[in-house]
Amino acid sequence: MLSPADFIVSEINAGIFMLDREYRVLLWNRFMAHHSGLESEAAIGRNLFELFPELPQKWLVKKIDSVFVLKNFAFTSWEQRPYLFRFQHNRPITGGIDYMRQNFTFMPMRDESGEVEAVVVTLLDATDSAIYQTMMQGAMQKLEESSNRDGLTGVFNRRYIDARIFDEIQRIQRYQAVPFSVVLLDLDHFKRINDTYGHLAGDEVLREVARRVQPGLREPDVFGRYGGEEFILILPQTDIEGARAAAERIRFAIGSETIVSGDEHIAVTASLGVAEFAPPFATAAEVTQAADEALYQSKHAGRNRVSVYVAQQSKVG
Numbered sequence: 001m002l003s004p005a006d007f008i009v010s011e012i013n014a015g016i017f018m019l020d021r022e023y024r025v026l027l028w029n030r031f032m033a034h035h036s037g038l039e040s041e042a043a044i045g046r047n048l049f050e051l052f053p054e055l056p057q058k059w060l061v062k063k064i065d066s067v068f069v070l071k072n073f074a075f076t077s078w079e080q081r082p083y084l085f086r087f088q089h090n091r092p093i094t095g096g097i098d099y100m101r102q103n104f105t106f107m108p109m110r111d112e113s114g115e116v117e118a119v120v121v122t123l124l125d126a127t128d129s130a131i132y133q134t135m136m137q138g139a140m141q142k143l144e145e146s147s148n149r150d151g152l153t154g155v156f157n158r159r160y161i162d163a164r165i166f167d168e169i170q171r172i173q174r175y176q177a178v179p180f181s182v183v184l185l186d187l188d189h190f191k192r193i194n195d196t197y198g199h200l201a202g203d204e205v206l207r208e209v210a211r212r213v214q215p216g217l218r219e220p221d222v223f224g225r226y227g228g229e230e231f232i233l234i235l236p237q238t239d240i241e242g243a244r245a246a247a248e249r250i251r252f253a254i255g256s257e258t259i260v261s262g263d264e265h266i267a268v269t270a271s272l273g274v275a276e277f278a279p280p281f282a283t284a285a286e287v288t289q290a291a292d293e294a295l296y297q298s299k300h301a302g303r304n305r306v307s308v309y310v311a312q313q314s315k316v317g
């Protein structure tokens, strides 16, 4: 008949094992046997690192030795080191967690003279916390991501774009980096498109325009919807001539083919305004205002064109 203490050690839903100074197993409870596939008769008397060559030996030896020498408890959590033993967990939803996450406590077992004769190790299954945390992080990331996106087109929204312009300005001011340019893009006679083909077709046109712009962008470029039928691009490390060329490519990509919505073929063009963030500009508002003035020039000059803002006065390009 087992003593109550032995019964608890055997049956508890946590790993318990004990090691001597040579890392030989002195005790191996049922949880350890069940998860490792190694019965206690097969484990006892054997060196832990021979039984489990995958253990991080150097690190674990240091940990165990510190308990022998300092005679203090030691701990390790799954957040520092996800697991020591490669144990399966049986959760149906894993959140990408492969092996059982494990928290360990290392306890010194003293003899009558106060010397540590063995180290007792407990293993707690922390998989549920790990899955919960991973899923929470994933959800937070998705939330963060979707709060930066425009619901209709999926491109970045104004809030995000404004923050990115702010970042770019800071980067330039801090590192005297090469300036960036801003391109504002407004669809021509969009009200007429809505009125002629309906609001749903109008929405489809906005989505398709967003699709047509994206292949022409470079990796650092940021593209978003700035409002109704207005889009914006931030082109880092791009001077006004580079930005004008990019804007022309985009204008062509939008207007070169009609957009199909149901049975309708809708001709769409865009007017664009380009401005470079350079002195005397010091704020996001000033550079976007300049791009807006250039855009106004494009509209005024007949639409379906690119205009560039040139210091103090805008000039049709």
Ligand SMILES: Nc1nc2c(ncn2[C@@H]2O[C@H](COP(=O)(O)OP(=O)(O)OP(=O)(O)O)[C@@H](O)[C@H]2O)c(=O)[nH]1
Pocket (backbone or CB within 6 Å): 152, 186, 187, 188, 189, 190, 191, 192, 194, 198, 199, 200, 201, 202, 203, 206, 227, 228, 229, 299, 303
């Ligand atoms: N379908 C649809 N229409 C929108 C959306 N947001 C804004 N609009 C419409 O876009 C139209 C913009 O019209 P205006 O600002 O008069 O400009 P425009 O007709 O494009 O004319 P110009 O810019 O001068 O070439 C308005 O009719 C808005 O209702 C949207 O999300 N979906």
